[in-house]
Amino acid sequence: EAGVVQSPRYKIIEKKQPVAFWCNPISGHNTLYWYLQNLGQGPELLIRYENEEAVDDSQLPKDRFSAERLKGVDSTLKIQPAELGDSAVYLCASSLNGADTQYFGPGTRLTVL
Amino acid sequence: GDSVTQMEGPVTLSEEAFLTINCTYTATGYPSLFWYVQYPGEGLQLLLKATKADDKGSNKGFEATYRKETTSFHLEKGSVQVSDSAVYFCALSEKTNAGKSTFGDGTTLTVKP
Numbered sequence: 001e002a003g004v005v006q007s008p009r010y011k012i013i014e015k016k017q018p019v020a021f022w023c024n025p026i027s028g029h030n031t032l033y034w035y036l037q038n039l040g041q042g043p044e045l046l047i048r049y050e051n052e053e054a055v056d057d058s059q060l061p062k063d064r065f066s067a068e069r070l071k072g073v074d075s076t077l078k079i080q081p082a083e084l085g086d087s088a089v090y091l092c093a094s095s096l097n098g099a100d101t102q103y104f105g106p107g108t109r110l111t112v113l
Numbered sequence: 114g115d116s117v118t119q120m121e122g123p124v125t126l127s128e129e130a131f132l133t134i135n136c137t138y139t140a141t142g143y144p145s146l147f148w149y150v151q152y153p154g155e156g157l158q159l160l161l162k163a164t165k166a167d168d169k170g171s172n173k174g175f176e177a178t179y180r181k182e183t184t185s186f187h188l189e190k191g192s193v194q195v196s197d198s199a200v201y202f203c204a205l206s207e208k209t210n211a212g213k214s215t216f217g218d219g220t221t222l223t224v225k226p
Contacts, residue, residue: 003156004156031212033212040218040219041218041219042117042202042204042216042217042218042219043157043202043216044216045213045214048212048213050212055212056212056213091156091157093156093157095212098212100145100147100162100164100206100208100212100214101147101159101162102157102159102214103159104149104156104157104158105156106154106155106156107156
């Protein structure tokens with residue numbers, strides 16, 4: 001069974017440019033999460049979806065970050081414009097019906113110059 | 114709010130040494146507790162979990178016991194191997210909101226031959 005797929009794995013951009021990350025969860029998992037992981041820290045939730053609905057986006061900086069999960073399967077996280085402080089690893093995870101065990105993708109490492 | 118505190122790293126051990134990584138938590142209810150492991154270049158993987166007081170989670174020689182009286186979930190392994198070198202994250206999720214998890218900052222373990 002395929003795990004959570006993320007792309008790209010690495011991205012280097014200049015500040016003020018836009019960037020997008022893509023995630024495909026484990027087949028059948030209706031709950032999808034986007035996390036931010038800064039160096040030396042644990043993951044911090046940005047947004048959680050139940051199917052197409054964003055049920056927790058309280059930590060998403062909505063002035064520059066946006067996310068969508070139009071068909072309740074794969075999802076895209078966008079930053080526009082990127083700032084130097086956005087350099088981090090962006091993790092996607094999925095679970096079945098919000099079950100407490102989450103399955104993580106390998107992450108996208110973003111570097112903003 | 115909920116929080117997880119892990120012993121600070123990095124931790125460096127010789128092969129076959131005994132491992133303990135401390136984890137304590139603060140939560141409003143009685144959460145489920147987890148240890149995740151992150152190998153270099155990979156996403157987090159569930160290592161073990163416990164869902165109620167006095168439960169012991171175990172996997173791959175690692176163990177952790179849910180101690181409600183001390184609000185702790187310390188990770189132990191009797192004899193570490195070089196292949197155990199990774200970052201270990203303690204986490205909790207509230208049973209009333211299983212999709213919402215809180216992670217510690219991680220402890221980096223390096224095992225030398």
